[in-house]
Amino acid sequence: MITLYGIGDIFEGGHGETKDLRVQWALEEVGLEYRFHALDQTAGDLESESYTRLSPFHQVPVIEDDGFVVAESTAILLYIAEKAGRLVPTDFHGRTTVMQWCFAAASTVAPTLQSIDLIEIFDTDKTAIKVLAETKKLAARWLDGVERRLEGREWIAHAEFTVADIAMANVLRTIRKSDLMEPFPRIESYYERCHARPAWQRTLSLAAERLHRTVEQLR
Numbered sequence: 001m002i003t004l005y006g007i008g009d010i011f012e013g014g015h016g017e018t019k020d021l022r023v024q025w026a027l028e029e030v031g032l033e034y035r036f037h038a039l040d041q042t043a044g045d046l047e048s049e050s051y052t053r054l055s056p057f058h059q060v061p062v063i064e065d066d067g068f069v070v071a072e073s074t075a076i077l078l079y080i081a082e083k084a085g086r087l088v089p090t091d092f093h094g095r096t097t098v099m100q101w102c103f104a105a106a107s108t109v110a111p112t113l114q115s116i117d118l119i120e121i122f123d124t125d126k127t128a129i130k131v132l133a134e135t136k137k138l139a140a141r142w143l144d145g146v147e148r149r150l151e152g153r154e155w156i157a158h159a160e161f162t163v164a165d166i167a168m169a170n171v172l173r174t175i176r177k178s179d180l181m182e183p184f185p186r187i188e189s190y191y192e193r194c195h196a197r198p199a200w201q202r203t204l205s206l207a208a209e210r211l212h213r214t215v216e217q218l219r
């Protein structure tokens, strides 16, 4: 059975923002049996010797599947899709396109959106404001690419919903409280479409229960 190591508690602003949620979303989509192992980051659980053996960088998410350990949320999403034989097409080109958009989410779009988040949370001096403006320009460039990709498409990589949609939608969630999506109507409706899925709604409820928050607080 799969064990998902995720957050049971974390510093205040981190509730509902962590990358274990995208993995739980995929598990809820495919219906594989799993258990959630909740770690308390504030109590140092991520630094423990036993967890260090599982996670190269003392981070969540990690999964363990009958002794096989996978870290990095995007790799885990692909593992779950492969294992379940769902959320990924079977043909070589289709699978490669799913991988392309998983990498686009994780290595092109996410770092920029995360930087915006970090600068806004931690720093407001003049240099930071300049860096923020430049980072927002870069974000607009990536979002413009995603917007063009979504022309005439329901999902980012394939005719059906795949793990690439979980990867991309969860990355876009970083900016849900900002106005960065506003100039991109296709991204806005894609974002809504992805998050309307019952498996995401279940994931949010499970996270709220685990973190002693309401679904509204996490949404």
Ligand SMILES: N[C@@H](CCC(=O)N[C@@H](CS)C(=O)NCC(=O)O)C(=O)O
Pocket: 017, 018, 019, 020, 041, 046, 058, 059, 060, 061, 071, 072, 073, 074
């Ligand atoms: N590249 C990793 C990043 C994982 C990550 O950022 N994990 C955060 C929670 S979302 C974490 O464990 N933070 C605690 C820490 O770094 O000490 C992935 O995609 O899985």
